Amino acid sequence: MEVILLERIEKLGAIGDVVKVKNGFARNFLLPNGKALRANDANRKVFEANRERIETQNAERRSVAQKDATGIDGVTIQLIRQASNTGQLYGSVSARDLAEALEAEGHKIAKNQIVLDRPIKAIGMQDVRIALHPEVSVTIRVNVARSPEEAELQSQGVDVMAAMFDRGEAGFTEDRDPNAEPGEIPADTAETSGANDEAASEA
Secondary structure, eight states: OEEEESSOBTTTBOTTOEEEOOHHHIIIIITTTTSEEEOSHHHHHHHHHHHHHHHHHHHHHHHHHHHHHHHHTTOEEEEEOOBOTTSEEEEEEOHHHHHHHHHHTTOOOOGGGEEOSSOEEESEEEEEEEEEETTEEEEEEEEEESSHHHHHHHHTTOOHHHHHHHHHHHSOOOOOOTTSOTTOOOHHHHHHHHHHHHHHHHO
C-alpha cells in the first residue's frame, strides 16, 4: 500500500513523502495513529492544502521535545529485581516498567516512546533510547540489580557477575562428598570418627 507520511517515520521517510509499506503496517499502525494517509488523488490534495499547517504543528512538537530532552538525556534509573545466581531475572523489565520508573523520577514518558527492542532479562547496565518526537531522541541508562549495593557497584563500572564468578573461583572450597545428602557427614569422616570413638572407649 502507498501512503503519504504526515510525520517523519524512522527508516521510511519525512513529512509528505509517498512510500510503499505493508498493508498490515499501514492499517494497524500508520493510518489509525494519524501518521499517514492513503496515497490517492483526494488525499494528495488534502495534504497539499494542509501541508503548511502540518509542518508548523510538527515544528512546535519538535521544539517542545527538544526542551524536554535536556532534562532526561543521560538520566540513569535504578531497578531492583530478583534474579538467579547467573544474573537472569525472574521475569523481565518492560517498557511499562521503565515508564513507571521514569515517572517516579519526575519524567513523564509514555511507554510507546521507549524504544525497547526486547524486554530486559538480566541484571546489568543498559542504554535505552527514548523517542520524544520522530526527530528527537535521547538515551537513558537502566541499572538493573538485585540490591542497592549491587546497583552502586554497577554504576561504578563493576561487572557484578564477573566479580562474583572470580570470587567463587578464588575462594576457599572445602572437600565434600557429592553423593552426601544435605547435613549428612561424609562416609570417610564418619568412619574415622567411629574408629576414634572406639579407640577412646578401649583406652
